[in-house]
Amino acid sequence: MLSNKPEILKGVFAAALTPQNADLSPNLTDHAAHCRWLLDNGCDGLAVLGTTGEANSFSVGERIAIMENLVANGISGKTMMPGVGCCAIPDTVELTKKAVDLGASGVLMLPPFYYKGVSDDGLYAAYAETIERVADDRLRVYLYHIPPVSQMPISIDLIERLVKAYPDTVVGLKDSSGVIDNMTSIAKKFPGFAVFSGGDHLTLPLLQAGGAGCITAVCNIAPHWLQELYQGWQGDKAQELQDRMANLRDIIISFPQVPALRAVKARHTGVDGWRPSRPPLPVLSDADSKALYKKLDDFGFSMPDQALAAAQ
Amino acid sequence: MLSNKPEILKGVFAAALTPQNADLSPNLTDHAAHCRWLLDNGCDGLAVLGTTGEANSFSVGERIAIMENLVANGISGKTMMPGVGCCAIPDTVELTKKAVDLGASGVLMLPPFYYKGVSDDGLYAAYAETIERVADDRLRVYLYHIPPVSQMPISIDLIERLVKAYPDTVVGLKDSSGVIDNMTSIAKKFPGFAVFSGGDHLTLPLLQAGGAGCITAVCNIAPHWLQELYQGWQGDKAQELQDRMANLRDIIISFPQVPALRAVKARHTGVDGWRPSRPPLPVLSDADSKALYKKLDDFGFSMPDQALAAAQ
Numbered sequence: 001m002l003s004n005k006p007e008i009l010k011g012v013f014a015a016a017l018t019p020q021n022a023d024l025s026p027n028l029t030d031h032a033a034h035c036r037w038l039l040d041n042g043c044d045g046l047a048v049l050g051t052t053g054e055a056n057s058f059s060v061g062e063r064i065a066i067m068e069n070l071v072a073n074g075i076s077g078k079t080m081m082p083g084v085g086c087c088a089i090p091d092t093v094e095l096t097k098k099a100v101d102l103g104a105s106g107v108l109m110l111p112p113f114y115y116k117g118v119s120d121d122g123l124y125a126a127y128a129e130t131i132e133r134v135a136d137d138r139l140r141v142y143l144y145h146i147p148p149v150s151q152m153p154i155s156i157d158l159i160e161r162l163v164k165a166y167p168d169t170v171v172g173l174k175d176s177s178g179v180i181d182n183m184t185s186i187a188k189k190f191p192g193f194a195v196f197s198g199g200d201h202l203t204l205p206l207l208q209a210g211g212a213g214c215i216t217a218v219c220n221i222a223p224h225w226l227q228e229l230y231q232g233w234q235g236d237k238a239q240e241l242q243d244r245m246a247n248l249r250d251i252i253i254s255f256p257q258v259p260a261l262r263a264v265k266a267r268h269t270g271v272d273g274w275r276p277s278r279p280p281l282p283v284l285s286d287a288d289s290k291a292l293y294k295k296l297d298d299f300g301f302s303m304p305d306q307a308l309a310a311a312q
Numbered sequence: 313m314l315s316n317k318p319e320i321l322k323g324v325f326a327a328a329l330t331p332q333n334a335d336l337s338p339n340l341t342d343h344a345a346h347c348r349w350l351l352d353n354g355c356d357g358l359a360v361l362g363t364t365g366e367a368n369s370f371s372v373g374e375r376i377a378i379m380e381n382l383v384a385n386g387i388s389g390k391t392m393m394p395g396v397g398c399c400a401i402p403d404t405v406e407l408t409k410k411a412v413d414l415g416a417s418g419v420l421m422l423p424p425f426y427y428k429g430v431s432d433d434g435l436y437a438a439y440a441e442t443i444e445r446v447a448d449d450r451l452r453v454y455l456y457h458i459p460p461v462s463q464m465p466i467s468i469d470l471i472e473r474l475v476k477a478y479p480d481t482v483v484g485l486k487d488s489s490g491v492i493d494n495m496t497s498i499a500k501k502f503p504g505f506a507v508f509s510g511g512d513h514l515t516l517p518l519l520q521a522g523g524a525g526c527i528t529a530v531c532n533i534a535p536h537w538l539q540e541l542y543q544g545w546q547g548d549k550a551q552e553l554q555d556r557m558a559n560l561r562d563i564i565i566s567f568p569q570v571p572a573l574r575a576v577k578a579r580h581t582g583v584d585g586w587r588p589s590r591p592p593l594p595v596l597s598d599a600d601s602k603a604l605y606k607k608l609d610d611f612g613f614s615m616p617d618q619a620l621a622a623a624q
Binding site: 024051056057058059060061062087088089090091094111112113114115116118119121122123125126129148149150151278279280281282 | 371434462
């Protein structure tokens with residue numbers, strides 16, 4: 001009965017930024033254009049509405065409008081792994097149902113993240129309640145392990161319980177812990193379970209350990225470089241391609257990451273509306289923007305304007 | 313022009329629990345009855361939908377229904393300081409507008425809590441944007457400082473900026489840091505700014521430093537004891553009343569706090585539906601419930617069944 005279900009995802013996914021209008025509402029037109037550009041320039045898929053996409057700074061209604069707009073603009077749900085995890089189970093359920101109905105190949109699901117120090121029993125109950133309420137055979141959940149932000153880690157024991165209870169539904173995980181040993185342990189312990197690295201710099205070692213790919217923030221500006229790395233991870237240049245990507249990431253994270261990526265995108269598109277995040281995330285200052293641009297220029301980085309086919 | 317605005321709050325506030333139905337929806341009837349009982353037995357007001365009330369485990373729609381139901385059941389908005397702070401500004405604005413429209417004397421406002429390590433500039437921008445969008449002269453904001461849970465502390469510098477920019481709106485703070493020096497520093501630095509302790513055990517020292525009162529979880533079962541302490545904080549028995557309350561709290565927090573309070577309330581009312589929290593918070597096990605009841609019995613604690621007037 002798997003015919004109805006999406007394939008397990010793999011490859012290069014952008015944790016896509018969410019552009020805004022002057023009143024801080026999501027700029028749906030620019031968002032669809034950005035997602036199209038990402039797919040045209042190296043992305044296998046789109047992890048829209050994740051941490052980089054500031055999902056939790058948008059209401060459920062805004063998040064649904066963002067997802068619907070992509071499909072309305074011809075971006076297939078098949079490419080999508082939207083972030084859906086909220087603090088409240090009814091919100092997570094509503095977003096997940098919508099994503100599945102839009103044909104999303106998967107959803108990236110944070111655990112409820114308000115309370116801290118919650119037991120695995122509590123997190124298991126939350127995931128189980130959510131999956132049971134969605135009650136849809138097409139649902140494929142990718143767990144979202146991002147302890148530096150959520151402060152609610154997803155343990156290997158919890159993964160094991162969920163995979164055992166929902167083997168056709170809980171099919172993967174994004175690991176943004178920054179701890180390579182954690183992600184390789186998961187990839188090795190659960191063969192067929194799709195583990196994605198949340199860090200550009202850890203893409204190669206995770207692929208070498210059997211990982212499925214990467215879902216990263218810097219992918220918003222360098223989908224071409226990540227795709228080259230993904231295509232070439234078993235080749236002679238693998239380490240070189242990984243180092244290049246890691247160096248680019250180092251430049252970006254020497255500034256606040258989301259505002260920095262927005263500033264690069266603003267320069268690339270000439271659209272100043274790309275700059276502001278929704279509070280509480282800040283806008284990159286003019287001085288920092290200048291310093292960032294200089295670093296990127298000195299490094300020889302430029303964003304692709306052509307479809308990836310031309311670069312391959 | 314203050315005539316239209318609520319008084320600054322003070323006294324004993326319960327961080328009211330939220331009872332649920334078997335399907336985990338909020339039990340509105342039991343919630344109104346609990347809130348009425350709290351007011352009849354020592355509470356000056358109700359901090360509904362805070363951390364103890366599992367507010368962030370409920371959707372915006374559920375939270376609005378909970379607030380509306382209280383007013384529909386004759387509980388005056390004047391007694392209320394509902395929790396309204398969400399990760400997304402539109403959600404916080406919607407809840408805040410509703411609370412103000414229902415006549416709430418104040419709202420308890422968490423900072424956006426998904427991102428961590430956000431600067432004071434970012435938090436200031438979030439609070440300012442929220443207050444400007446609500447744009448209501450009747451709004452009185454009590455900041456919610458609960459770093460063990462939100463992981464987003466509210467610094468004294470941030471309070472100063474907000475009080476300077478919105479002197480008639482940002483009028484107080486609940487401090488659930490557990491750090492008495494922090495709350496007394498704030499009370500002393502900002503005369504007239506209403507500082508509430510989130511810890512039963514810190515009620516007396518904060519009152520002695522000029523604090524406004526307390527907003528606590530254990531108040532759900534012991535509003536009478538907290539009111540006695542509040543009435544008597546300058547009297548001979550103040551330390552004794554404080555110690556009694558601190559000892560009760562010690563018993564409760566030797567178990568998971570919210571599930572433990574629910575279990576006590578279940579025994580008191582005979583309503584088993586009081587037990588389950590919404591995931592990810594757990595239900596207290598039968599063994600733990602028995603152990604908790606025995607500790608409380610040995611301590612000589614019982615919940616009041618009469619209006620406080622009888623006890624005074």
